[in-house]
Amino acid sequence: MNTSAIKCLIVDDEPDARAALHTLVQLMSKELHCVGQASSVAEARTQIQTLQPQLVFLDIDLGDGTAFDLLASLNPIRFGIIFVTGHADKAIEAFRMNALHYIQKPIDPELFFEAVGQAMHKLDLQNLKIQLNNLLSDRNQSQAKRLVLHTGDDIHLLEFDQIIRCESDGNYTSFFTSTAQSILVSKPIKHYEDILEKQGFFRCHQSHMINLKYLAKYHKKAGGFAILTDGSQIPVATRKKNELIERLEEL
Numbered sequence: 001m002n003t004s005a006i007k008c009l010i011v012d013d014e015p016d017a018r019a020a021l022h023t024l025v026q027l028m029s030k031e032l033h034c035v036g037q038a039s040s041v042a043e044a045r046t047q048i049q050t051l052q053p054q055l056v057f058l059d060i061d062l063g064d065g066t067a068f069d070l071l072a073s074l075n076p077i078r079f080g081i082i083f084v085t086g087h088a089d090k091a092i093e094a095f096r097m098n099a100l101h102y103i104q105k106p107i108d109p110e111l112f113f114e115a116v117g118q119a120m121h122k123l124d125l126q127n128l129k130i131q132l133n134n135l136l137s138d139r140n141q142s143q144a145k146r147l148v149l150h151t152g153d154d155i156h157l158l159e160f161d162q163i164i165r166c167e168s169d170g171n172y173t174s175f176f177t178s179t180a181q182s183i184l185v186s187k188p189i190k191h192y193e194d195i196l197e198k199q200g201f202f203r204c205h206q207s208h209m210i211n212l213k214y215l216a217k218y219h220k221k222a223g224g225f226a227i228l229t230d231g232s233q234i235p236v237a238t239r240k241k242n243e244l245i246e247r248l249e250e251l
Helices: 015-027 041-051 067-072 091-098 109-122 125-143 190-197 238-250
Strands: 006-011 032-038 055-059 080-085 101-104 146-150 155-159 163-169 172-177 182-185 201-205 208-211 215-219 225-228 233-235
Touching: 006 015, 006 041, 015 032, 015 055, 015 109, 032 041, 041 055, 041 067, 055 067, 080 109, 101 109, 146 182, 146 190, 163 190, 190 201, 190 208, 201 233, 201 238, 208 233, 215 238
Parallel strands: 006 032, 006 055, 055 080, 080 101
Antiparallel strands: 146 155, 163 172, 163 208, 172 182, 201 208, 215 225, 225 233
16 A cells, blocks of 8 residues: 555445446555445445545435435535536536536546546645535525525625526626625526525526516517516526426416
8 A cells, every 4th residue: 555645435336336436546556545435325424434534436326315415414524525426417517616526427537537636636625624515505505594695705695585686697696686786706607506496596598597486577579588576677598488487387
């Protein structure tokens, strides 16, 4: 064993996936040392507490729960994470903003080596503790009553019912509220999509999400746009029209 190698743990409920990862880790024996493998949340929690790995290759869906269940049960988090998943869904973008890296199954060896290389450069454990706890906080906001928005000088706590709409401009999002307040945050609208959808919001356009509670009228002509109670006219993408109509019929 190379004493300077990073101690890593492999967590995946699929034996073949664990074996594939272990083979790749062995090829990087100068950089990585695998201290253990786990197939469930319970087993991973025990091994993390006992073996204290510096890096964890973590599958998202595990037999007795999810990666988020595991992370929520650990306090503090003192290791870096590379997510390993077979689901290239929209949640991946959120993971990329907080984790060291992610690898999609089936694992491409070149991408694996690239991910590990980048992770080693970023492996600042104190910063990771903050970042991963922020990830859990963001994820759990879908069950909270308020949305926490960080700006340069302030932390805003908004009731979901206060938010009329949000509008994206590249990597920035503006939130417009019932008190005529506008809050600009340096995160893309996609970061908030899952949270807001669970609270009755609808992504009607690439750059817009609206709170359906504030929808006054849907105008089907002239390309289609939503008219909100504050007078805003928000475009509705063609591919979103039928979905919006279905949502309105459910109200």
